[in-house]
Amino acid sequence: MLNRRLLFLFLLCFVWPGTTLLYAQSDAFITGDALPDAPELALRGAYKVGVRTLKLTNPGQLDILKAKDGVVPTYDRPLTLEVWYPAQIPQGQTERTVYDQVMGQANNPQRPIIPYTFEGRALRDAEPVREGTPFPLVIVSHGYPGTRYLMTYLTENLASKGYVVVAIDHTESTYRDMANFSSTLLNRPFDDLFVLNEMARLSTKGSNSFLAGLSDANNTAIIGYSMGGYGVVNVGGAGYSAQAVAFFKQATGGSDALKLRxxxxxAMAAGPDPRIKAVVAFAPWGMERGIWDAEGLKGLRLPTLFIAGEKDDVSGYEKGVKAIFDGTVNADRYMLSYINARHNVAPNAPTAAVMKPGVSWNEYMHYAEPGWNERRINNINQHFVTAFIGMHLKGQDNRKYFDVPEKITDGVWPGFKPRAVGLEMRHQKP
Structure with a gap:
């Protein structure tokens, strides 16, 4: 016991300059915690964090999985959401929760569904903070497959900085219910916009929701990873190509429903929803498959931050994410690249559950980045997403974090500790 106390005092005195020992109540590293070399804006904000689960239903949606001969029936589409928000933590309680997650893929005997849990720094069902409300809204969309818990390092972190953050379980696109790809292709933008509308409704003063008066849907950022990135690029104004519509029609036996977006x-001629002020697209999919073209990408006019691995082997880089960045000629956009990283630049770092002996290599590699420390990627993402949405949702002057040399070769970027390497930042104005 004495040795543990001495170790604590040593860490308290000699922690890396410029950081604080944020989590003395726990010896364990929890997903999203700041490493000693975390950049400046990765540190958590002034607010404690609460978390709640919501279950919603979007009625009358196209049931593309049951399309036949070009006819698509409708169904009531269920969506589960997780909401993180600034909260009051009662005396004697801890800002801690346990998330229920699974690894594997539905209907894949080679990758059976295996439940597991991991910890987070939020208190389940805590009372919201009411002072300073309403808070800006952030909507988060996972990959295919994924879940609303895929990026808790970021959702918790943003809530601690005065945002209401809602992450979507996209039905038919999670580990538990992964279905034909056509559902993901069609439903991502409709799910995002439905959630925006529902958050606006639930946040209206006088509603019976805990969100009443808490969130400002008129001041929203949307964040998506992989197929989530595909969705938010479309919601941001970029229309799908004629080639994408033809591919979808062939894949679904004659449905041209993708023409709607x-x-x-x-819908696309009308422009993006004016409530959306900024877009963050991690490794958005589709360019190498002809989903986007020059004409469609011109429709993206919102400030956008692209984040990608320079060796992305799913969405592609030069002919993939970077080509999307180059093609969105009407947007003020940035692109952060992780040199030598592949596709997994957005998820939580791998937890202990996916690193146990006997667990499939596929489950670990769903989160891992071969050339990077994933915890550091999480911290860098926290830093730049905080800076970017802070500029556009809170009017913060965070330009210094982006006005940097294209390559970080000398270890010096604003907000970073010395010896940082492996990053590139591009900026293009309309």
Missing amino acids: AAGSP
């Missing part, structure tokens, strides 16, 4: 459609 294609370039030139009434």
Whole structure:
């Protein structure tokens, strides 16, 4: 016991300059905690964090999985959401929760569903903070497959900085219910917009929700990873290509439902929802598959931060994410690249559950980045997403974090500790 106390005092005195020992109540590293070399804005904000689960239903949606001969029936589409928010932590309680997650893929005998849990720094069902409300809204969309818990390092962190953050379980696209890809192709933008509308409704003063008066849907950022990135790029204004519509029609036996969000459609001609102020797209999918073209990408006019691995082997880089960045000529956009990283630049770092002996290599590699420390990636993402949405949702002057040399070769970027390497930042104005 004495040795543990001496160790604590040593860490308290000699922690890396410029950081604080944030989590003395626990010896264990929890997903999203700041490493000693975390950049400046990765540290948690002034607010404690609460978390709640919501279950919603979007009625009358196209049931593309039951399309036949070009006819698509409708169904009531269920969506489960997780909401993180600034909260009051009662005396004697701890800002801690346990998330129920699974690894594997539905209907894949080679990758059976295996439940596991991991810890987070939020208190389940805590009372919201009411002073300073309403808080800006952030909507988060996972990959295919994934879950609403895929990026808790980021959702908790942003809530601690005065945002209401809602992450979506996209039905038919999670580990538990992964279904044909056509559902993901069609439903991502509709799910995002439905959640935006529901958050606006639930946040209205006088509603019976805990969100009443808490969130400002008129001041929203949308964040998506992989197929989530595909969705938010579309919601941000980029219409799908004619090639994408043709591919979808062939894959679904004759449905042209993707035309609803294609370039030139009434929805895309109307422009993005004015409540959305900024877009963050991690490794957005589709460019190498002809989902996007020059005409469609012109529709993205919102400030956008792209984040990608320079060796992305799923969405592609030069002909993938970077080509999307280059093609969004009407947007003020940045692109952060992790040199030598592949596709997994957005998820939580691997937890102990996926690193146990006997667990499939596929489950570990769903989170891991071969050339990077994933915890450091999490910290860098916290830093730049905080800076970016802070500029556009809170009017913060965070330009210094982006006005940097394209390559970080000398270890010096604003907000970073010395010896940082492996990053590139591009900026293009309309």
